[in-house]
Amino acid sequence: MSQNEKHHIVKYRTYIFVLLGLLTLTGISVAVTGLNLGPFAVTVALVLAGIKSTLVLLFFMHLKFDQPVYGIMVLFVLAVFVVVMIITFLDYSFR
Amino acid sequence: MEQTSTHTEHRDDTASKIGMWLFIFTELLLFGGLFIVYSVYRFKNPVAFHLAAEELSKLIGTINTVILLISSMTVAMSISAIQLADRKKAILLLSGTITLALVFLVNKYFEWHGKFEHGLYPGSQELFDLGQGDILFFGLYFTMTGLHALHIIVGIIVLTVMLVKVIKKNIQSDNYAQLENAGLYWHLVDLIWIFLFPLFYLIS
Amino acid sequence: MSESKQPSYLEYQGKYKGLFGWIFSVDHKRIGLLYMYSIMTFFIVGATLGLLMKLELIAPGKTIMDAQTYNGLFTLHGITMIFLIVIPGIPAILGNFFLPIMIGAKDVAFPRLNLLSWWIYIIGAVIALSSQFMGSGPPDTGWTFYAPYSFKTTTNMLPAVLGAFTLGFSSILTGLNFIVTMHRMRAPGMNWMKMPLFPWTLYGTAWIQLLATPIVGITLLMVVAERTLHVGFFDPALGGDPVLYQHLFWIYSHPAVYVMILPAMGVISEILPTFARKTIFGYKAIVASTLAIAFVGYFVWGHHMFTAGMSGTAQFAFSFLTFLVAIPSAIKVFNWISTLYKGSIHLAVPFYWAASFIFVFMIGGLSGLVLGALSTNVHVHDTAFVVAHFHFIVFGGVGFAFMAGIHYWFPKIYGRMYDESWALTGWVVFFLGFLALYSPMFYLGMKGMPRRYFDYLPEYHGPNIFSSLGAVVMIFGLALIIINLIRSARKGEKATANPWNGTTLEWTIESPPILENFEEIPTVTEPPYHYK
Structure with a gap:
């Protein structure tokens, strides 16, 4: 371990x-x-x-240089944030 | 505490590194909340945000960016130095990082001080007269750079502890996970600044 | 038990004795119980507040309290129940205790951080509850702290908001600890697809805790800055947008619903195979739906804001996403039912709780679709219907699953059995009281009775009497259950290592477990829930 x-x-x-x-x-x-x-x-x-x-x-x-798991996590977190941002703007850009 | 001896006999550097990354994610989303607020208000007040950004000193912003980028490099290098068992170089590089961080804070102090002298602080009459877009811009400016400065201060404390550990040989070429994690934290501070800088100082 | 080399975790004497041996213990099992005792204490407070509210509503007009007291009461009831009880709830109690054991580890990855989480939880709770006793009266905004009222009200908002902020840290650290534990400390041979389902749901939950909590943290800090320093964020007078506060708040607080319900689903997925003597139906589907709920659940927050003035596009998108998230939840229900199909079902108290969980969860979930659909939402928005819906999900879901879990694992935790006839009576009384309490609210909401008022029109009187009496019955059932468990923890019959014939790792060790859980770390070869 x-x-x-x-x-x-x-x-x-x-x-x-x-x-x-x-x-x-x-x-x-x-x-x-x-x-x-x-x-x-x-x-x-x-x-x-x-x-x-x-x-x-x-x-x-x-x-x-690290194992891919860290990079995958970073991409996942960024993706979540970007989607949250896009969805928020579904409200503001169409008001 | 009581069972420490039995529980921590295995040192798992990978576990602490994953833990550090997870912590970094929470920090990113902490700022992420503010970035959402910034985007929405910039979208609603484009002109006011453009004009307000011209109040900020591009020069100080750029200098601070350069300082943080160099400090990020020196802390990354200090890890390589420890891995190569070059303790003296690691001490030098870490001290350099901490010095640069302090210079950043001094610049920040003068910048904030200037804004206060011009009456540009939350709740002031001058700001209120400028209009709603400016109130929002400077509210966000002080909150985001303030929260960032708080992270710089924490980073200085963490890096100082690391420096002492390197000097005391508690961090060595076979045991440097703590330094690596402290470095990750410092790069996070850098990452956030990379976005704060253009959003507040440049787009005008 | 006597041939064991190590004493059980309950008997083990470390550096500290007595109470200090608990509050400074870094053993995940003791920390789990610390959480249980503190959460149960707060729960009794929260349940009492709820009962008082129902007593006020037993008749129209002022019954036992005035409007402002009622406002303070539902705020405190919400803060206590949400931030102090159901969000930490199952992960902090059952997760802390059983996650390491179920994956074959001696402890969590960072035991000291784990103890720190509990301390932060207690500090946060003290800060939040201090809002009741200091300054200018209890907060009256509701647990959602909606701007602009939250920085306009003269009541004692700061401690409540800062308390919620502090509790967020505790939640984040627990999540962080669990993720690392599952990444690094699974027993040899236990690959991800051999991990039991309760740990899997904790994994999804931990990611939500990690990624959603910071957003509400910073939002609450913005409210604090707006209240104290007059920084413009959400105040329309300063150019701010109060609807943005609602966005930020629900970006956290909707996923927080999945922080509550996912571990509950995990507990149920552990119990059903054991009592059906049959492997779980569709293990991979349950894992996938767990991750899908955690992921999609992040993007549905806007259905709390359908009447707040969002754009039509956003309303449509949120309604659509809300319907999407119903799919993985339904998949789980189908899997549970299929697990029971042709099983040789052993009827015991944990099974009754689990089965009633499926029942109330389905009512809660289907009424959620009424709220997720744009047109019907507008009709019942902010009515008693919403209250009924989320009590069926949050209390019915989390509460029933916790009760199922505690009756399932009780013999493992204390090494003693509880009195089954008391437990069964408690379940019957509680279940009937629960249905009587919340079912009328669906009807009242459809008829237009708004939530969060101490008063109502006379035509709503009948169902309200029924509901209030249901509350009394439910509290009586709760008392039976708690008294039985407390008594049995001290004086119950000694339990065997595997009283239910379970197959996961926690049933292979002694009851109660020894300090380091396993004499020797097991090697896992079979998938979980392997019968015959």
């Missing part, structure tokens, strides 16, 4: 690349606010934030 999974040691270099990616994405999301995207401003911001959080989940939080 106390056997534990083998642990993957992530290289420092990997983390640095991920950080550089995250900083670039932050730069992009700040830069695009200068453009007048109109109604797409929220969408673009959320998509960029989504990519950033995926990077954090996969690398910093080790989902890429």
Whole structure:
């Protein structure tokens, strides 16, 4: 029962690349606010934030290296939240 | 307590990690409730939310984002350092994380302070005169960044405990599950900020 | 029993003696009983409040209390019954006690966290109940704390809201503990599809506790912030939308109904095979329907708000989803009935409770469809019909299943048998009282009697008398049951290890169990409920 999974040691270099990616994405999301995207401003911001959080989940939080059960749980929780959000907006968008 | 000796003879790191993830899910949904409120009110008051976001300093927001991203990397690296039995580097990286977290809080303090000086706080007359959209925006701004700051403070305490444990050699290359879980918690704080930042500071 | 190397968990003396040996024990069995004693205490309070309400309603006009007292009473009755009793209820008592044993483990994954949950529960209960005694009068919003009244009323809302918030933590930690326990501590050979059904329902429940509770937690904090700091959230004067409060509240509180009922279904699924001497019909269907209820139950919250001013689209969607969730519930009923078909049924007290559970659950469930359908809902919304419906589900469902479970596992918990004739009499009296109490409310609701009023029009008098007398009968039955159990726990005949001829793991160990449940962790080869 106390056997534990083998642990993957992530290289420092990997983390640095991920950080550089995250900083670039932050730069992009700040830069695009200068453009007048109109109604797409929220969408673009959320998509960029989504990519950033995926990077954090996969690398910093080790989902890429761990057993799939953690990733499945994360996806399940996100799915529940997204459906709750959609259903809430079934009310607000059609009032 | 009394039966501890018999009950905890097996250390199950995987169990504590699953437990930590489950705890993270509850935290995500705690903020999730606020995100639902934010979305609904943004949907109902698009113009006011756009204009109110311009009151916030993009510069401080961006600096704080960079700080949190770097701190997330350093705490992740400290786990690799412990796994490689490089204690000195782990101590350095953890201290760096805690320092960055403190800098984040100092920035936050000045930001909030500025808003209060301008009379932009819940229940103030200035805010009331600005209109309903602004009341909602700043109510959510203070609640969400405040709750986030509370998590930063808890994170600082947790990471400090981890740092002491590393220094005292209670966390070592064969026993680092606690540090890993503390790291997960810190990344959660980062994850939430990744969404708070554009929603409050950028979309304007 | 004497050849056992270890003493039973009831006799074991740890570092602390007496009372401290209980309130500081990290043994899941003792914690389960701690929950049972505290929940039973609150239940007696809650049931007394309910009886007082029924006595007020025995005649139109003021009978024994005025309107404001009645408002305070139904609020406290709701808070106690929902947050203190049925939500923790079966998982915290029977789940704590039997989950580790049924999956062949020595304890839950985090025993100390388990004890902490109980302490948080007690602290939350004290905070919530303190609202009755401090400041400016008992809360009068009902257990739902609807905005904007919850931050406008001058009564003592803060302790009630913060108490509910604190109790949420206890619920979350219990759920977290159970999920990890089931992921990591199943006995060798017990794969997911060999796990008994009660643990399965606890698994679904635990996920709901984990994912839904934080939403109500933050919502209650928003009400607190709105009341104390005047942050604008739900106050229309500040641009807020009170209907959004209802959304957030029910996003939690509807799934909370499944937190209550799923473990109840699990208990019934344990009892029926044992007393029919037959394996459960459609094990996989029951597992699948459990998970389906837990999942779909998350998305049906809006049927509490059909008259609140939602968009037509949302009303249609919620009505549709509500009908969907009825399907897995019905699947379970069919499975239970099919389990009994051609079984050699052994008539005993737990079986009577389980069978009556199916009866009241079906009435509750079918009346739920009346409320789930948009058109009929508008007709009976906020009437006594709703009260009858959810008492059939929540009290009929959870209460009957708990009674079934406690009469089923009592010999295992205390190592003693209860007096069966007393228990049977108690069941008959309770069951008849229950039906007399709640059935008239369906009729009253159809006739238009609103809920939550201390008064009613004279034309509703007759059924109300019947209902109030039913309440008295039911409380009398409850007293018989509780007295019998308390007496038997101390003086009953010694029970054998397997008095009902059950097949799950808890019947393979001694009654009462030893401290670590198993002399040796068993290896599981057969699916559960394997007869012959």
